[in-house]
Amino acid sequence: MSIHDFIKKxxxxxxxxxxxxxxxxxxxxEINTEYNYFNTISEELALQQANNIQKLxxxxxxxxxxxxxxxxxxxxxxxxxxxxxxxxxxxxxLQGYKPLFDAFVIQRVKxxxxxxxxxxxxxxxxxxxxxxxIGVGYKVPKNxxxxxxxxxxxxxGAAGISxxxxxxxxxxxxxTGGSIAEPASFCDVFGLCPTYGRVSRYGLIDFGNSLDKIxxxxxxxxxxxxxxxxxxxxxxxxxxxLNVKNExxxxxxxxxxxxxKVGIIKEAFAEGVEPEVxxxxxxxxxxxxxxxxxxxxxSLELPIKYGLATYYMIGTSEASTNLAKYCxxxxxxxxxxxxxxxxxxTRVRSKNLGDEAKRRIILGTFARMAGYRDAYYxxxxxxxxxxxxxxxxxxxxxxxxxxxxVPILPPKFSEIEKLTPLQNYMMDVMLVGPNVxxxxxxxxxxxxxxxxxxxxxxxxxxxxxxKLIQLGSAVEKGK
Amino acid sequence: MVMEVDRKLLEHVAELARLxxxxxxxxKFLPQLKEALEFFSKLKEVDTDNVKPSFQPVEIKxxxxxxxxxxxxxxxxxxxLTEHKKDGYFKGPRAV
Numbered sequence: 001m002s003i004h005d006f007i008k009k010x011x012x013x014x015x016x017x018x019x020x021x022x023x024x025x026x027x028x029x030e031i032n033t034e035y036n037y038f039n040t041i042s043e044e045l046a047l048q049q050a051n052n053i054q055k056l057x058x059x060x061x062x063x064x065x066x067x068x069x070x071x072x073x074x075x076x077x078x079x080x081x082x083x084x085x086x087x088x089x090x091x092x093x094l095q096g097y098k099p100l101f102d103a104f105v106i107q108r109v110k111x112x113x114x115x116x117x118x119x120x121x122x123x124x125x126x127x128x129x130x131x132x133x134i135g136v137g138y139k140v141p142k143n144x145x146x147x148x149x150x151x152x153x154x155x156x157g158a159a160g161i162s163x164x165x166x167x168x169x170x171x172x173x174x175x176t177g178g179s180i181a182e183p184a185s186f187c188d189v190f191g192l193c194p195t196y197g198r199v200s201r202y203g204l205i206d207f208g209n210s211l212d213k214i215x216x217x218x219x220x221x222x223x224x225x226x227x228x229x230x231x232x233x234x235x236x237x238x239x240x241x242l243n244v245k246n247e248x249x250x251x252x253x254x255x256x257x258x259x260x261k262v263g264i265i266k267e268a269f270a271e272g273v274e275p276e277v278x279x280x281x282x283x284x285x286x287x288x289x290x291x292x293x294x295x296x297x298x299s300l301e302l303p304i305k306y307g308l309a310t311y312y313m314i315g316t317s318e319a320s321t322n323l324a325k326y327c328x329x330x331x332x333x334x335x336x337x338x339x340x341x342x343x344x345x346t347r348v349r350s351k352n353l354g355d356e357a358k359r360r361i362i363l364g365t366f367a368r369m370a371g372y373r374d375a376y377y378x379x380x381x382x383x384x385x386x387x388x389x390x391x392x393x394x395x396x397x398x399x400x401x402x403x404x405x406v407p408i409l410p411p412k413f414s415e416i417e418k419l420t421p422l423q424n425y426m427m428d429v430m431l432v433g434p435n436v437x438x439x440x441x442x443x444x445x446x447x448x449x450x451x452x453x454x455x456x457x458x459x460x461x462x463x464x465x466x467k468l469i470q471l472g473s474a475v476e477k478g479k
Numbered sequence: 480m481v482m483e484v485d486r487k488l489l490e491h492v493a494e495l496a497r498l499x500x501x502x503x504x505x506x507k508f509l510p511q512l513k514e515a516l517e518f519f520s521k522l523k524e525v526d527t528d529n530v531k532p533s534f535q536p537v538e539i540k541x542x543x544x545x546x547x548x549x550x551x552x553x554x555x556x557x558x559x560l561t562e563h564k565k566d567g568y569f570k571g572p573r574a575v
Contacts, residue, residue, distance in 0.1 A: 381532030438536025
């Protein structure tokens with residue numbers, strides 16, 4: 001049943017929403033024993049919300065008619081704060097933290113009648129591409145299509161449950177350097193990362209302030225457009241939130257893509273891309289052409305060649321300052337107050353942060369240090385300027401740019417173990433460019449190879465999410 | 480961009496970030512960080528003379544609000560997430 005039809009039935013009182021939610025909770029628990037998609041299942045909150053909706057329906061409450069998500073189950077990446085529900089961003093250092101407020105996007109979901117089902121698993125603070133860099137004591141989520149493989153990261157649990165759930169469901173993910181599109185690609189679902197600032201970050205546990213974006217992951221492009229319609233918009237509690245007019249994303253679903261121009265990024269189909277991936281992405285491009293779009297090759301020098309270095313310098317620098325606040329005092333995990341300030345903070349941090357968090361804090365602290373700051377941190381900010389200029393030039397000619405989302409098929413955990421941190425970082429090669437430039441991008445599932453899914457990445461200019469939905473919808477129809 | 484990433488530098492940076500690394504961690508992290516920083520150094524190939532840094536990917540203006548008192552967390556709420564409190568204050572480790 002589509003989400004559209006489900007909401008209709010809920011509004012007409014044809015579905016017992018409390019009973020439905022109970023079933024959903026049971027299914028999530030069952031899935032979780034095998035796949036580890038949730039750090040927390042928010043049973044109490046979900047049932048409380050379902051009961052409230054039930055009452056309003058029985059009382060024939062009029063405002064319910066306009067609710068965009070009435071009764072729809074929404075899962076939330078652990079790094080997004082939900083009031084009274086443990087929110088840890090997958091890190092032991094935040095264990096026990098139950099926020100006193102809802103993030104902007106959660107306020108919006110609740111206002112529209114969405115039911116919050118739980119907090120999905122992720123790499124600690126978003127530091128990873130395979131959801132294996134989990135915090136101390138957490139469990140690794142598994143690919144819904146093959147349990148021996150990764151579901152991608154860092155919004156791994158979000159993409160996994162989006163594929164696995166049998167019930168109407170959409171997920172809230174977050175991307176700093178590719179963490180929405182990448183897991184979506186590995187799990188055969190749609191993932192839309194909006195323009196930087198399009199969705200308020202208020203209540204998001206920061207990774208990189210100039211990079212973090214909250215966005216939807218869902219089984220269909222329609223689901224993704226629907227959740228985007230709900231969460232977009234200006235929030236006064238986020239000083240980087242863009243004060244621009246809201247869009248109606250759903251209206252782009254049925255728009256023709258005739259005469260739209262798509263640029264195939266030449267450098268993204270070079271060495272290192274598995275032939276199975278390349279073949280399927282070209283199938284996706286053909287589908288776009290069959291629907292009337294024009295595709296042409298374009299060369300972009302900077303994003304693929306220097307994107308990774310730029311991204312990791314900016315990302316780790318910002319992360320190292322953001323994570324400085326976690327010290328076991330005001331919230332999250334704490335210890336017996338022993339020793340001096342520095343001794344106490346050092347003890348709490350060393351014990352409760354995972355390996356990748358430590359590595360990134362050290363890299364970022366180094367990049368911002370006196371003597372190195374200009375060569376690394378400021379240099380990266382300057383290359384970012386050039387990268388944005390290069391993209392902007394391309395968007396004068398093209399409506400969207402296309403590449404594979406990830407150069408390889410979802411790898412096995414046994415293969416990931418052998419990678420060095422740098423080889424791990426390389427997985428984001430296609431995705432760091434649009435993330436550094438704050439450009440909206442979408443993963444579109446384009447096919448299966450060796451029984452594993454392949455995703456195509458579409459990138460658009462700032463605030464042109466509509467075009468992505470238009471193109472994504474055309475590919476979905478063509479399949 | 481001359482830099483020698485050695486044990487001394489690693490321990491110094493870790494200390495700045497309030498992290499104490501075990502012997503095992505130092506052995507593991509040192510080659511990993513060397514490899515990563517060497518790769519990141521390739522940024523120096525890009526000519527950025529006269530280029531301004533972009534601290535944000537999109538243009539953002541300063542946001543001001545009126546200097547008026549607004550509702551905020553109560554003292555009790557703010558203290559509700561920790562055991563380390565005393566007389567309405569957070570209680571921290573000793574300062575000196």
